[in-house]
Amino acid sequence: MDLFFWLSKLYEFIRFRFHRYPKFPLLHLPYLAIKQVIESMSVSERIKLSQTSKRMATFVRMKLPFYYVFIRDALSGLFMKDQNALLYCGREIHKFAEKYECLTKYDDARWVRVEYLFSMNNCENVKIEQCRLNLFDINTLIKYWILCQRDMFKNLTIRFEKQDIEFDWNVVLKDVAAEKLDNSSFLMPASIMTSSSYDWIAYGQGFASGLLAVVSTGYIGYLATKYIQKKKRDVMLVDLHTSNVVLQGARVVNNPSNMYAPLMITVAYEQRGVLQVKGDRTMTGTMYSTISGDLCFLGVTGSGFGNKIGTILVEGYYENQRFATLTWPILRGFAPNPILEFQSPYTKYLDIEAMSTKYERIMWSGTLDNTV
């Protein structure tokens, strides 16, 4: 019996090793049949299928029959919503939706180290909360961001876990060529060159709302941003939305409406980027982030950002510029229940259920009524 068992195992091994296994040559089917087979696959299989070859990726690129994709665990969420959203696997996408937003949010980002942030590339909007970075890390990040030759992100929001961090510009802007501005300083000389990408860095009280700013060109505040957008100049703006320059995360003294709004650092990308530090109530009131529009769902990547945990990489284009966002950690303690508050008759949720440290499967919730 044992001998027969091992012989059969050996036979299977040889068959598989030498590719004598009966195959299903998918690409030899008619196009509609290929499409039907691919549409029958789950999203995770489509992702893997698109990785098999470039030619296959073009077949996989098709509109999925759902409007909402929702991936979350108990702490973090990635919510994609758009009626024209195109979600598929591949390296490139075409734009269907006119307007969309993209946010990736990590509610529990205690695992994030500053090195992870370095690996961001073309990210749209990333929010990191409860992170354990300190001001030295922020300083390192700013310096890295200034010198980085690639576009790291458009918006980066960081909230700190510790509530009593004293925001010290001397630390945050250490070794960064910057100049303090006051409200009346609108025009700045472009004499201080910090890098090939940044003409100028300055900081000071903002124009409109008491901002502390680091600006690479001559203007600060909203006017500065608009001006810089118009001029298409690189800008990096650290914008602290309070006179209380302490990143406590919970209290904004001069603005009762923002009482529970943690302070955050937002790095917005405008041509090159805008770095802002501000309290934002609308952001803090959002439990789940929204990603919509043209998305390229690339699945879990084990390298780069969050490689120890596993992340989901989403790539897309924003105004013809490619971006990539990452979310984590869908792999731990995932709650498979979809959020129902957005449900509509045309809503289908895509949930990811993790069985181990490896990305396992994507589970649909909805009617499974096509049993043959």
Place this chain on the structure above:
Amino acid sequence: MSCEEPTTSPTPENNITVVSSDGKEFLLDLKLTEQSETLARLISNFEYDRTDVKKDPVPLGNITSAQMQKIIEWLQHHRYYPKWEQNDIHYSTSFTFETWVEEYLNIPNNEMFELLNAANYLNIPRLFSTICRIMASRITGKSAEQIRTVLNIKTDVKNDVYTGIPIQEDSSSSEDGMSEISLSPSPPPI
């Protein structure tokens, strides 16, 4: 889905003859052909449903006798099933199948490929959809490399998307993999 089979005996009037690519003739009940859009349209066009019309054998050059036998088995089983309806926007893929279907499609991948081609040619949507889902379920949980092997996809990616490790060219998963696919009733040599 229930299917009560009434006791009806086929009569020569409500039969047509189809001829497979290897020349074997099969007698098909007209009721069965309703599941195949190709055959149903052909019967309608030639008015084979009328008793006073001479029914010539219908040649099916793309389908072997083994495939035809398999298809007739499917048609017989689904004889009294309700008409297949196209899935709407609420459609979601299910990998749950009847026991009979699982046994029926418990065949090697290459035979599945032939059957899918035949179902596509005869336009039997229920069978077509089922095979697609069965095939999709078979690659569930497989890695990209294994999928590449099973689906006989030629590698045109030099490096892995994420790891950057060069992907080794799989010589056997090239286009000539079709040579392993048998269009004959006998299984391919292994």
